[in-house]
Amino acid sequence: MTALRAILTRALMTAITLFGVAVIVFVVIRVAPGDPIAMMLPPGASDDDIAHLRALYGLDKSIVQQFFIWLGNVLQGDFGTSISIRQPVSRIVLNRLPATLELSLLAMTIAVLFGGALAFFATRFRETPAETGVDIINGIALSVPDFLWGLALILLLGVAWPVFEISGRISPSLDPQFSTQFYLLESILRLRLDVTLDLLDHMLMPALALALPLAAVIAQLLKVSLKETMNQDYVMLARTKGFSESHVISHDAFRNALLPTLTLTGIQLTFLIGGTVIIERLFSYEGLGNLAIDAVINRDLPLIQGIVLLFAILFVGINLAVDLLYTVLNPRLRHG
Amino acid sequence: MSEHARHRRPVSWRLILSGSWLAIVIICAVFAPYIAPHDPLAQDLLLERLPPFWVSGAEPGYYLGTDGLGRDVLSRIIYGARIALTVAFVAATAACLIGSTMGLVAGYFRGWLDQIVSRIVDIWMSFPPVLFSILLVAVIGTGLHSVIIAITAIDWIRFCRVVRAETLVQTRMDYIDSARAAGFSRLNILVREVFPNALPTIVALLSLEMGIAVIVEAILSFVNLSISTDDPTWGGMIAEGRTIIHFAWWVLVFPLIALFLTVLAFSQFGEGLRDRFDPVLR
Numbered sequence: 001m002t003a004l005r006a007i008l009t010r011a012l013m014t015a016i017t018l019f020g021v022a023v024i025v026f027v028v029i030r031v032a033p034g035d036p037i038a039m040m041l042p043p044g045a046s047d048d049d050i051a052h053l054r055a056l057y058g059l060d061k062s063i064v065q066q067f068f069i070w071l072g073n074v075l076q077g078d079f080g081t082s083i084s085i086r087q088p089v090s091r092i093v094l095n096r097l098p099a100t101l102e103l104s105l106l107a108m109t110i111a112v113l114f115g116g117a118l119a120f121f122a123t124r125f126r127e128t129p130a131e132t133g134v135d136i137i138n139g140i141a142l143s144v145p146d147f148l149w150g151l152a153l154i155l156l157l158g159v160a161w162p163v164f165e166i167s168g169r170i171s172p173s174l175d176p177q178f179s180t181q182f183y184l185l186e187s188i189l190r191l192r193l194d195v196t197l198d199l200l201d202h203m204l205m206p207a208l209a210l211a212l213p214l215a216a217v218i219a220q221l222l223k224v225s226l227k228e229t230m231n232q233d234y235v236m237l238a239r240t241k242g243f244s245e246s247h248v249i250s251h252d253a254f255r256n257a258l259l260p261t262l263t264l265t266g267i268q269l270t271f272l273i274g275g276t277v278i279i280e281r282l283f284s285y286e287g288l289g290n291l292a293i294d295a296v297i298n299r300d301l302p303l304i305q306g307i308v309l310l311f312a313i314l315f316v317g318i319n320l321a322v323d324l325l326y327t328v329l330n331p332r333l334r335h336g
Numbered sequence: 337m338s339e340h341a342r343h344r345r346p347v348s349w350r351l352i353l354s355g356s357w358l359a360i361v362i363i364c365a366v367f368a369p370y371i372a373p374h375d376p377l378a379q380d381l382l383l384e385r386l387p388p389f390w391v392s393g394a395e396p397g398y399y400l401g402t403d404g405l406g407r408d409v410l411s412r413i414i415y416g417a418r419i420a421l422t423v424a425f426v427a428a429t430a431a432c433l434i435g436s437t438m439g440l441v442a443g444y445f446r447g448w449l450d451q452i453v454s455r456i457v458d459i460w461m462s463f464p465p466v467l468f469s470i471l472l473v474a475v476i477g478t479g480l481h482s483v484i485i486a487i488t489a490i491d492w493i494r495f496c497r498v499v500r501a502e503t504l505v506q507t508r509m510d511y512i513d514s515a516r517a518a519g520f521s522r523l524n525i526l527v528r529e530v531f532p533n534a535l536p537t538i539v540a541l542l543s544l545e546m547g548i549a550v551i552v553e554a555i556l557s558f559v560n561l562s563i564s565t566d567d568p569t570w571g572g573m574i575a576e577g578r579t580i581i582h583f584a585w586w587v588l589v590f591p592l593i594a595l596f597l598t599v600l601a602f603s604q605f606g607e608g609l610r611d612r613f614d615p616v617l618r
Contacts, residue, residue, distance in 0.1 A: 016455055016458075017458045020456070020459035024463075028472070143599065143603035144599060147558075148595060148596055151578075155585065155588065159581055270461070274467070277464050277470075278466050278559075292470075293470060293559055296561075297560075308467065308468075311463065315464075316462050
C-alpha cells in the first residue's frame with residue numbers, strides 16, 4: 001500500500017512540475033517584446049485586418065483562456081508552426097531530436113568508460129601517487145565545464161593536431177539516404193561503416209567535451225564506494241581465496257559499489273543533455289540545441305516553445321526513471 | 337581532527353595558487369586602464385592578425401598579438417576581466433542571497449512552505465540552464481543587466497537545494513533540541529545556530545557560482561547575446577577566435593586560457609575555503 005502511495009505522490013508531483021513548466025514557458029514567451037501579429041502583416045494593414053488576425057490566432061481572448069487553448073493544443077501534439085522554417089514545430093523538433101540523443105548517449109558511454117577506468121585504476125593503486133594523480137585530474141575535469149573542454153579539444157585535436165572534424169554532424173559529400181534520423185544507429189545496423197566512421201569523426205570531440213565533467217563525477221563517486229567496499233568481509237574473503245587484486249575489484253567490489261554511482265549518473269545525465277545546447281553550437285552540430293539557439297536569435301517563438309518543452313519533458317522523464325530505477329534496484333527500499 | 341592538528345595544517349597550495357590567480361584577475365579588472373598597453377577598442381587594419389611576440393612577424397608592443405580588426409589581444413583580455421568579474425560578483429551574490437534564504441526557510445520551517453519551494457526547484461531543474469539563460473536574455477534584451485538578471489534567476493536554485501538539504505540535516509541534530517529546550521525562538525535558532533553551520537557550504541558554493549557566472553557570461557557573449565560586440569569580453573573574443581581559428585589561433589587561445597584558469601581558480605578557492613572552515617573537519 002505504501003509503495004502505491006509513494007508512486008501516486010511521485011506521479012502527482014511530476015504532473016505539477018510539468019504544468020509549472022508549461023506555465024513558465026508560456027509566460028516567458030508572452031512577455032517577449034514584439035507583436036507577433038504586427039510581424040505577420042504587411043505595413044499599412046487596416047485595423048480591421050489586425051483585429052481579424054488577432055481573433056484568428058485567439059489573441060483577443062483573455063491570457064488565461066489563451067493559455068488553456070495553447071496547453072490543449074500542446075497536449076494533442078500541436079506545437080504550432082515555426083515562423084522561420086514554416087513547418088510544423090513538432091516535425092522540425094522530432095527531426096532534430098535523434099541527433100542530440102545520439103550525441104548524448106555517446107557522451108554518456110564515454111563518461112562511464114572513462115570514469116569507471118579511472119576509479120578502477122585509483123582503487124587498484126590506492127594510497128600511492130597514482131591515486132593522487134587521479135584525484136588531481138578529477139578535480140580539474142570537474143571544475144572546468146564542457147564549453148571550455150570543447151574549445152580546448154578544437155584547438156588540440158582539431159587545429160594543432162587535426163585528428164577530428166571540428167564542425168557538422170556528417171560530411172556534406174556523404175548523403176547516406178537513411179530512413180531515420182538516428183544516423184549512427186542506422187549506419188551500424190546497415191553495416192555502412194564508412195558512414196559510421198564519418199559520424200564518429202564529427203561526434204567524438206563534442207561527445208568527449210560533454211563526457212569529461214561527468215566522467216570525473218563517476219570516477220570520484222565510484223572510487224569512494226569502491227574503497228569502502230574493499231574493506232568489507234566478503235572482499236577480504238575473495239582476497240584470501242587467492243584472487244588477484246584486480247579480479248577482486250572488478251568482480252566483487254564493483255557490483256556493490258555500483259548503485260550509488262548509478263543513481264547520481266542518472267541525475268547527471270540531465271546536466272549532460274543540457275550541455276549539448278552550447279556544445280552543438282560550438283561544433284556546428286545539427287541537433288536540437290543548435291536549432292534552439294537559432295530559434296532564439298530569429299525570435300521564432302513557436303519553435304522555442306516546442307524545443308524548451310521537449311527538453312523539459314525529457315528531463316522530467318529522466319528524473320522519474322532514475323527515481324523508479326533506484327527504488328527497484330535498492331534492496332533496502334524494495335520491501336520498504 | 338583536534339585543535340592541535342588544525343594548527344599544524346598550513347594554508348593549502350590549493351588556496352594559495354587559486355587565490356593568487358584571482359588576485360591577478362581582480363587587479364587587472366580594477367586597474368585595467370593603467371595596465372593595458374593599448375586601447376582595447378582601437379582598430380588598426382594595418383596591424384590585423386599579428387602573432388604573439390615569440391612568433392616571427394610579431395610587432396613589438398603587441399605581446400599576445402592582435403585580432404581580425406587589429407585590436408590588441410592582451411589589452412582586450414585585461415579589460416575583459418572587468419565584465420567577467422562584475423558578472424561573477426553581482427550575479428553570484430544575488431543568487432546566493434535569494435537561494436540561501438529560500439533554502440534556509442524551506443528546510444527549517446518545512447510544511448507547505450517547503451512544498452512550494454521544492455516544486456519551484458523541480459520546475460527550474462526541468463530546463464537546460466544554458467538554454468534557459470539564452471532565452472531569458474533574448475526576452476529581456478541584451479546587456480550587462482540582463483545577463484546578471486538571467487544568471488541570478490536561474491542559479492539561485494543551486495544555493496536553495498544545497499542549503500535546504502544542509503538545513504534539514506542541521507535541524508535534526510541534538511543541539512537544535514537543546515537550543516529549543518533552552519527557550520530560543522525559532523527565528524533565533526535559524527539565524528544563530530543553523531545559518532552559521534551552513535555557512536562553509538554556502539561560501540564554497542558562492543565561489544563555485546562565481547566561476548559558473550563567468551562561464552555563462554562567456555557563453556552568452558559567444559552566441560552574441562551578452563553586451564555589445566565591440567566591448568571586450570572573453571566570450572566575445574572566443575567567438576571571434578573560433579571563426580578565424582585556422583589563421584590566428586592566438587585570438588582564441590589566450591582568452592580561453594584566462595577563462596580556464598579563472599573558472600578553475602574560483603572552484604578550487606571555494607573547495608579550499610570549505611576544507612579550512614568546515615566545523616566538522618575542524
